[in-house]
Amino acid sequence: EDQVTQSPEALRLQEGESSSLNCSYTVSGLRGLFWYRQDPGKGPEFLFTLYSAGEEKEKERLKATLTKKESFLHITAPKPEDSATYLCAVQARGGSNYKLTFGKGTLLTVNP
Amino acid sequence: GAVVSQHPSRVICKSGTSVKIECRSLDFQATTMFWYRQFPKQSLMLMATSNEGSKATYEQGVEKDKFLINHASLTLSTLTVTSAHPEDSSFYICSARVQDSLEQYFGPGTRLTVT
Numbered sequence: 001e002d003q004v005t006q007s008p009e010a011l012r013l014q015e016g017e018s019s020s021l022n023c024s025y026t027v028s029g030l031r032g033l034f035w036y037r038q039d040p041g042k043g044p045e046f047l048f049t050l051y052s053a054g055e056e057k058e059k060e061r062l063k064a065t066l067t068k069k070e071s072f073l074h075i076t077a078p079k080p081e082d083s084a085t086y087l088c089a090v091q092a093r094g095g096s097n098y099k100l101t102f103g104k105g106t107l108l109t110v111n112p
Numbered sequence: 113g114a115v116v117s118q119h120p121s122r123v124i125c126k127s128g129t130s131v132k133i134e135c136r137s138l139d140f141q142a143t144t145m146f147w148y149r150q151f152p153k154q155s156l157m158l159m160a161t162s163n164e165g166s167k168a169t170y171e172q173g174v175e176k177d178k179f180l181i182n183h184a185s186l187t188l189s190t191l192t193v194t195s196a197h198p199e200d201s202s203f204y205i206c207s208a209r210v211q212d213s214l215e216q217y218f219g220p221g222t223r224l225t226v227t
Contacts, residue, residue: 046216
């Protein structure tokens, strides 16, 4: 069974204080790993897809990296508007099943 | 691009009635759409996968006769909660997979309250 574990559950940062969120996964053949951002009362917003170990993607203050066992979401000099829950999900290889298995998320709070 | 809409955003209904939620991909075709529910402070739980023109595939423990899913076109899927009860109150979110891609984009969600 595919499993995704995110840590920490919650993280408080001061504005400008860089940090990383972790996503550890177990999957029977990785097709893709996805990062989403979710604001309260809203649907998840797509951030990145990573396909293979060693891959990195960046968007503004966010950078996602992938190894064979985990992914990191690095946040550089965060701002209060980066406060949200960050969700990691994996998609397993095989057939036409494209469903995602989500972790429980990391609630990030950035204080001004 | 890759915008998914849901309607309604909020709905309150009485116990025993049925509620229909629409999910539309506005600027792309979605062969596959997914329905999730999310309880407060918890992650997304996949309820079912729907493919255009075929029957939905439900996750274990999800009652297919209670949560009716129809995927009539490449841009529209509907979820009908039949004979709703207070325990069905939740945040329902759909996602759509971009054709020929792995990426899924989510709708804004529908808050269902059953009184």
